[in-house]
Amino acid sequence: MLEEILVTARSNPHIDPVMDVWGWEISVYLFLGGLAAGIMFFSALMLLLNKDEEAPFSVNGLALLGPVVLSLGMTTLFLDLSHKLFVWRFYTTFEPTSPMSYGAWILILFYPVAILQVVSTFRKGYPFFANRVNDIPLVVRLLDLVERYRRLIAWLAIPIAVALGIYTGILLSAFSARPFWNTGLLGPLFLVSGLSTGAALTALIARQHSERRLLTRIDAGLIVVELLIVALLLINLSTGAKPQLDAAAMLMGGSYTGWFWGVFVALGLLVPLVLEYFEMRGSVRRIVMLAPVLVLLGGYVLRAITVDLGQETTWIDYQSEFNTQLLERLH
Amino acid sequence: MALYAMVIDTKLCIGCGDCVVACKTENKVPEGLNRDWVVEATQGTYPNLKTEFRSERCNHCSHATCVYMCPTGASHHWNGTNIVLVDPNKCTGCKACIAACPYDARLIMHPGGYIDKCTFCHHRVEKGLDPACVSTCPTHCMYFGLLDDPSSTVSELLRTRNYKVLSPETGNQPNVYYLI
């Protein structure tokens, strides 16, 4: 028997007894970031594939949601910082070994590209407002100019969207200290999930039936890919070393089993897939609206599980000889 | 990179925690927070037993994942050595370094909000003194010095005694050695 304990009371907040430095703020950001990536991706993709007739909202109106969603996400990201006054320090340097540094700059790059997307499709996407500014010659000239470069802007947007969608997964997977995250599959998983939520949201908002059908088909395909990646992830964990096996155990029999299988896999992936299949076959519309909502829910739950479970997996875990809550008496 | 190492003789360590209190007072660590701690590991069944005490802290790894993951450069290696420090003026409190450390060696400095950890008392090292924990240990079981210097005590100890580091499989190349 090995008894390995801390014999001096250690109670560093958010680290003992289990690491929880990242909470809902990060899960929400990861979800919204993935969603924004999906939004930017599909608004650019639909434009490049000339789907103006089939998917008019995606081509012309969707792009505006990108910066809105991302800004919401960046707000929670900001809330997570414990040294908020120094947030500007992200932007006084670029650290090539830190995925978070890449992410900080990608987040910044997102905005100009998204704005250009919006401007380049403004007249077609928001005619009500476009008509209002028709009599301002400067604005008209600007809109004309940017519209000419619609396709170029869309080509720029694709890699930015992919970068935004994948970097958070790469960031988490770069943490060798957190065995659950430390897999190359996490980046692709987050990207596919982000794109899936983007497609789902668009399907939810779009009015035109052909657009909804198109995006639902795309989303179904993405869900299948996502299921494959999840399967690979589970295989990877179950055939890994002890830290990975411990993480796998938490998903299969442990405290995360219900959330993972019941909510994420069943409600977030399988049920929408089935519903979308029926949608493609042309079945009852109302029930089918449930599918995108469940996809969005599943997207958030995936992030939440990843963030929480990852922090619980560790190389070193000491029990404490003492009840560290006693230290609260110091206050 | 000049390598500063701490070498701790587990055969003499009694797990008294003097190192923990010395660090707290020297570095004015806020109440309830710890830069170092003591672990007791007992193996066997009564009466065939073996107990080992370890004073643990940041390992100032040569391959410090916390430095790699820091997005602002706040976590950095000091002065071309392996001593990892956090610049509070660059730290945003994103906590990536905390997630990156396999040894749970970092902490959030309340109320400042920036990230803090053992600094190998570099403010003493640059004056030619040992870290506070090493200087106070009543069994004199802690040593500190430059591994690059073959005549330093730490180099000699690692040459002549069996030793181990914590979880070498993390790949971080920790620089706190335990003589066994």
Place this chain on the structure above:
Amino acid sequence: MNRREFIKISGLLGISSVVPPLFLGGCSAHPLPGAGQVSRTPTYCDMCFWKCAGFVEQENAQPWKITGNDTDLHSEGRLCTRGTGGLGSYEDRDRLKKPLLRVTGSDGRQTFREVSWDEALDHIAERLRSIAERYGPDRTALLNHGAGANHFKHLMRAYGSGSNAEPAFAQCRGPRDVGFELTFGEGLGSPERTDMEHSRCIVLIGSHIGENLHNGQVQTLATALRRDATLITVDPRFSVPAGKSKYWLPIKPGTDIALLLSWMHVLIDEGLCDKDYIKRYATGFEQLTDHVARYSPEWVYLETGIEPGLIRTTAREMAASAPATLIHPGRHTVWYGDDTQRSRAIAILNALLGSWGRKGGLYIKENVRLPKYPLPDYPKPKSTFRAAHGDRYPFANEGVTNALIEASIGADAHYKGWLVYGTNLPMTIPGIRPQLKAAMDSLELVVVVDTMPMEITGYADVVLPECTYLERYDDLRNAGERHPSLALRMPALEPRFDSKPGWWIAKQLGHRLGLDDYFPWEDYAEVIDWQLRQVGSSLEEMKKTGIKNFPRTTAKYFSPGEAVSFYTPSGKIELYSQQLADKGFDPMPEFIRPEQPPQGYYRLNYGRMPAHTFGKTTNNPLLFQLAPENTLWVNPLVANEKGLTNGEYVRLANPDGIFSNPIRVRVTERIRPDSVFMAHGFGHTSRRLRLTANVGADDSELMTNVKVDPLMGGTGMRGNFVTIVKETV
């Protein structure tokens, strides 16, 4: 910052100021430790009795840290965990702040009222005078612990009291000191005269050096281990030194005397004693040989559980390293009531190995010949501490606290008034609470002088807040040691709140009692300065260095063949003690089988933890952060049987129906299945100790089965049994 200011600051920095103080970043918000104005004041520690010298360091007039004094050979420039945490006692928010007087309110309830020093001191003096008039000043006693007690010992003797007692005798080291006195003519003292840094073989009988943190003991033991000395530990529990031993003897509790006698048997039988030493210095060898003849390892194995082969091997190891073999005398030796005899056995074993007065064994102490400040002679008291125990405990040459408390009960009690200094009697003396309560009913005056609102303050008529050792002068440290030295304790910080130094309190009381002649100085610094000038130093000099080392003038060890006279009746080391025989006690130690726990009960084993000086420091905020509670060590077999898990809280109950506070379970193999272990000092009930009140369990309240040593009154504490009660909530 202008140029003149900068020079001023750098001139004051003790250590190097060449390095720019603000290293990181360009912002001044996070200066590195030591970058400001640093000052150092010497002191010696009061966290335990070892009195290590150190410096209180302050940065920008704020307390910063306490570090060791490099020139102090007594502590090698290092402080232990408690010493390093000493500032916690200064910063403790629960410190006594103002004098308190017991008053009865209009509702009939008794409570404490904050009063001025004048009112408190006047009240005490008036009562003391009253007791002196009606009964005599000798009917008062001082119960004390700590270096600062000297001021009150002086006061009480000047007043005419002849009785003082410290728990350190009957609750701690008493049996060992008496056992060694009976054998070698001298006790061991504090610090113990163990020469471990030169030992080749060290034998610990139950001593858990490393969990108890007597700095010099830990350092010299570590030095011995570093030099590959053989460590043999005899302990039922896998203690810290057991874990570092070449041989650990997991002895059945209470059977140590059998083992010691068996070792003597082996040494004598195999001719391994230091024959020359014994011939030269000892008497009673033949009687001893006869006496130990029947303690063969084979027979002793049945009692102790230690295999005969191991007994022989360890005896031979001891002999092989002799005379640099130390059978450590231990310190807290009040275990089973036969403790003086067990210490005699340890002393005899040392004698057989020839370690007394030899290198690696027990050295000869020397302290500095420091003249006492010239004062009038004390009056001869009409009675002394012996009045407390009468004919009992014939070998007690110091006050027996438990007897003194008993002698304070009832209208005809001998003692009418107490001054209690720095000792928390309810938790210090096992099973004493009923007697304390009874004594409180009849005592006419109880004064408590302390730094913290310990449980004893609840019994006081007057509580006087003393400032901590960091805020006052006390006597120079002049303990007999390997190297004679003097250490200075001076105030590094201003006394907080309305607390005062002990010397001031004593002088003020002395003044009110008409004893000004005994306090002819204004400030105790004068006394210290005077003393230092007698030995070629001064207070001025000591304020800078803290320590003055003196060369030895006597030999540290016997020279080979030297004629030595011991302070025993025979002038020799008494292996056979006629003194004991004359008083009707065993002249040589006998083994008495210990009581066995009843069915369902476990032996209550207790000890120290390095973070604390038992109950004294559990409220110290720095040390509290290290170890906030004690835990109950339970063997996994017991845990399985009783369904206990790590971290669960249980209570302990003893056969007399006493229940303890809840205590946290620690399932560990380090304790045997028939015992449980906990650190002593927790389970405080005083609510004014806000950090530690009701945290952990108090072992001393479970110790109702006290085994009193008939030779000197020691209260043996290891004869207690407990059962584990799961919390039903």
